[in-house]
Amino acid sequence: MQMLLSLVIGLLYAAGVYMMLRRSFVKLVIGLLMIGHGTNLLIFTSAGLVRGKPPLIDPGLKALGGPTNDPLAPALILTAIVISFAVVAYTIVLVKRTYQEVGTDDLREMRTTDR
């Protein structure tokens, strides 16, 4: 499972970087999103995968018995997802406004501030 998830993460990063290197602004945003998803999976995987063991204390016990899933990692991911939701909302508006203003989504046409 760890191997499979690692491969998926690697694939998401690679695809994300590829998309970011394209000239279209929309593809750039999609690339950023893919890397973001890859990162969320990375946190999930690196915190350690334990199958079918939620961090719940069994009835009759006072503490967790044996290894369970780490509840903190999903909490971190949830926070990251909420943040990336806001970021995506913003970037989509930015794409739209830039398209209205510049008339294209070709990033090569958007270099006037660099001159």
Added chain:
Amino acid sequence: MNALVASPVLIPMLTAILCVAAWNRLRLQRVISVLGALALLAVSIWLIVLVDSGGAVSTQFAGWAAPYGIAFVADRFATIMVLLNGISALAVVIYSLGSIDERRESMGYHALLHALIGACSGAFLSGDLFNIYVWFEVMLMSSFVLLTLGGERGQLEGAIKYVTLNLLSSVIFLSGLGLLYGTVGSLNMADIGLRIRAATEADIPVLTALSVLFLTAFGVKAAAFPFFFWLPASYHTPPPAISALFAGLLTKVGVYALIRVFTVVFTTDPHIMGPIISVIAALTMITGVLGAAAQFEIRRILSFHIVSQIGYMLMGLGVAIVANVRADRLAETLGADAPDTIAMRSAAAIALAGSVFYILHHIIVKTNLFLVAGVVLKLKGCAELKHIGGLYRSNPMLALLFMIPAMSLAGIPILSGFWAKFAIVRAGLQAETYGIVVAALFVSALTLFSMVKIWAEAFWKDQPEGDPRAVESYGAVGAGAPFKPALMYAPIIGLAVITLCIGVGAGPAWNLAERAANDLLDPVPYTEAVLGEPGLQRLAALGLYEFPAIDPIGMPIETASDGTLVPTLADVPTGVTP
């Protein structure tokens, strides 16, 4: 106590909420905004006085003890940053009253400004790495919107680069964070620092690789070489008040995070990270200043200078790490008490204190220069050096107010920048890192060249033929923007006075920076503030702390010259005979 440590975050956030509540009443928003900035400044002064006299304080939210709860830690370095945050916030808020158009104000300008300021405070005070990530994101979101507020073409194009690179850096930060949590199993910085110090040989290569991820992530935020391209592409596009706040604060949050992470958290492989950071620092300085030499728009020149100044701050950090490694090596060959070893240790302390002092001086000066550039933009409607001139004749006051921060930036003696550069260069010489010292002096000369270029073109030469207002210029915001000179000059004068005070009274400021640097180099104060007694026990187990010996009846003990332990008589309570 708890509320005090968190108040530099709570006050701006509350101000932002109140500004949103007063959405349609601009006048009320302005009053709230100014009051909020004043309250933040008052609290940050209070906090720095408290922390400087009594040592670092911390609080854990929701009563979960560290390392499980989210910690807020106010040590000297953090409170210095919060104070600078408060000063530049007040300056920018007052300046915006005289320069920002009502259209932008009605789109929530004040609320966003305070959200940004609060997020910066949060990043400075947080003692938890994931919490720093969250504050970074809050900071980024509000800065994204501030940058594009108004939606002019230049702003949007600049924002694309700013948004893309900063989001990428956040993702790298988050990846590093996830892997670090997987490796050491903690997010509290003091706790991670202890765990990393106790790490086994097998873990060290992983931790070094992770520290490079953090270096990259914070390097983008700090606009260090080779990640700085977003900065000169975007900082000159929004209205001057906004770019002044960005220029003063945002990159310094990245520098703060770098210094914090490489002194408190990643201490495993200094002989690798020290040279890397030093080389990055040298290249940042040089590329920044050369970039500036090729520019002819005031705010763009100043933007490139932010990059080159970041190099100096990183140089302090790099030299400090290198000097510490050399001191360790000398301690092995010559002994810990040899004069060479002690000189090398003090070089590390001076370098890091130089970094802190440099940030202290830079935030004030850089904010001020952008504010001055804003006045030029208002007066001439353009900031292209080719199309403007004659400001010395028409506005001698403005020329003087430009001269103070500009010369301070270049490092002319008795102004604050001179002492900052002097300290860092001296530490570099003492640590025998000559290459970077040469780079620093060379860059300093070129900085003077750039400042003189702005002076000669905008202030000294006569106004050239043609109307500068006809030239398209970013952030000029012609329609509807007020121009109230009194409100724009007041913060400029205030910041210039602070620059002069840091220059003339460099002693107290330097001592404060030195105390802050010593707190960073010594793991004890930070660990004690966050983790308390258990943290000290773990430090003692690592051989980094010694508990003061106490005899069974509770009296401190000293070691006599013959090696026996004797109670110290001075500490004996009256009425008790030993």
